[in-house]
Amino acid sequence: AQTVTQSQPEMSVQEAETVTLSCTYDTSESDYYLFWYKQPPSRQMILVIRQEAYKQQNATENRFSVNFQKAAKSFSLKISDSQLGDAAMYFCAYRSYSGGGADGLTFGKGTHLIIQP
Amino acid sequence: NAGVTQTPKFQVLKTGQSMTLQCAQDMNHNSMYWYRQDPGMGLRLIYYSASEGTTDKGEVPNGYNVSRLNKREFSLRLESAAPSQTSVYFCASSEWGVSRNQPQHFGDGTRLSIL
Numbered sequence: 001a002q003t004v005t006q007s008q009p010e011m012s013v014q015e016a017e018t019v020t021l022s023c024t025y026d027t028s029e030s031d032y033y034l035f036w037y038k039q040p041p042s043r044q045m046i047l048v049i050r051q052e053a054y055k056q057q058n059a060t061e062n063r064f065s066v067n068f069q070k071a072a073k074s075f076s077l078k079i080s081d082s083q084l085g086d087a088a089m090y091f092c093a094y095r096s097y098s099g100g101g102a103d104g105l106t107f108g109k110g111t112h113l114i115i116q117p
Numbered sequence: 118n119a120g121v122t123q124t125p126k127f128q129v130l131k132t133g134q135s136m137t138l139q140c141a142q143d144m145n146h147n148s149m150y151w152y153r154q155d156p157g158m159g160l161r162l163i164y165y166s167a168s169e170g171t172t173d174k175g176e177v178p179n180g181y182n183v184s185r186l187n188k189r190e191f192s193l194r195l196e197s198a199a200p201s202q203t204s205v206y207f208c209a210s211s212e213w214g215v216s217r218n219q220p221q222h223f224g225d226g227t228r229l230s231i232l
Contacts, residue, residue, distance in 0.1 A: 004159070006159075035220060042225075043205065043225060043226045044223065044225060044226075045160075045207065045209075045221075045223035047220045050220055091159050091160070093159075103165060103167070103173065103175075104150050104152075104162040104165045104175055105150075105160070105162070105221060106162075106176075107159030107160045107161070108159050109157060109158055109159045110159055
């Protein structure tokens with residue numbers, strides 16, 4: 001079974017600065033997908049960014065980018081120019097390639113991101 | 118743009134009572150999922166349904182049953198609620214197969230308290 005570890009329960013950053021959230025995972029598979037989800041106090045789960053393991057290029061979405069290190073099984077999220085609206089819980093998630101991805105996500109325990117004005 | 122709709126949003130039960138959480142999606146997705154979220158934990162998969170007519174256990178299925186009523190609806194039933202089932206429950210759906218990196222779309226969650 002796969003496991004996802006987020007080693008930072010809480011992170012704090014000044015508005016407009018850059019912050020990096022860490023995620024490592026354990027798997028014996030060679031093909032898989034990785035995701036970062038954001039959960040604000042409203043409790044919604046919002047997709048931030050996704051990465052296919054077979055792609056070497058790191059995914060980017062506006063101010064959000066990842067550093068995907070497949071050999072190290074590391075998938076960190078970088079948020080540039082942090083904004084107050086970025087304050088939330090951030091979850092790293094793993095999705096198996098086998099089964100077509102129908103069998104659900106494995107989540108880390110989350111990192112609570114605080115933005116200091 | 119309803120997406121994934123869960124009902125109810127909040128519920129309080131007494132130990133031993135039964136309840137069904139409802140979930141419906143309007144995105145024509147094949148796969149649907151039920152997760153629970155406990156304090157200090159990420160979401161954990163309870164059950165999933167890869168397609169209409171099929172269901173499979175996830176990581177924490179004990180004490181729950183599910184029904185994939187049709188392609189749109191996937192319900193979660195607690196037959197005899199226990200305090201350990203106090204949690205926030207999320208339903209999700211996704212497409213799979215052709216484009217396997219499709220993300221899961223989540224409902225807004227149901228906060229369930231069992232006294």
